[in-house]
Amino acid sequence: MSTTEQNKASVTAFFKALSKGDVEHVVNAYADDGAVTTMGDTLISGTTGKDGIAASVAGIMDVFPRGLTFTVQDMVAEGEKVAVEASCLGEHISGKTYNNQYHFLFEFRDGKLLNLTEYMDTELVTDVLCSGQRPPFDD
Numbered sequence: 001m002s003t004t005e006q007n008k009a010s011v012t013a014f015f016k017a018l019s020k021g022d023v024e025h026v027v028n029a030y031a032d033d034g035a036v037t038t039m040g041d042t043l044i045s046g047t048t049g050k051d052g053i054a055a056s057v058a059g060i061m062d063v064f065p066r067g068l069t070f071t072v073q074d075m076v077a078e079g080e081k082v083a084v085e086a087s088c089l090g091e092h093i094s095g096k097t098y099n100n101q102y103h104f105l106f107e108f109r110d111g112k113l114l115n116l117t118e119y120m121d122t123e124l125v126t127d128v129l130c131s132g133q134r135p136p137f138d139d
Helices: 003-020 023-028 050-062 122-129
Strands: 030-038 046-049 068-078 081-091 097-109 112-120
Touching: 003 023, 003 068, 003 081, 003 097, 023 030, 023 050, 030 050, 046 050, 097 122, 112 122
Parallel strands: 030 112
Antiparallel strands: 030 046, 068 081, 081 097, 097 112
8 A cells, every 4th residue: 555545544533533533543654753733813823733632632522412423524645644524513502503615735644644634614613612712812
């Protein structure tokens, strides 16, 4: 199997694990110096290293007691990078339905996830995940 195909298989397994709430699998997918960056200007935006990923994923799963299901619509890969269009669906503890659309860029090194960059509808994140709260504006 080529590196590109192996990376695509790793991404598929990553989303299956995430949909199952398998925090251990998700964390173990990352290289020791791996990180995830959530784009935008929301309370959950920013970069988290591997040491904080378990708490972040567990925190997300805690607010979706019935789970959060990810569906991959399309995936394109070249070398160590895999670009993914995906959606998720779940019921937040507030009772609101969370159905977001994403673009993810996975970057691998030696079969481990080095960087994951996540783009999504940040207004939906603010409305549902952050209960309408926004970070303070910088002057």
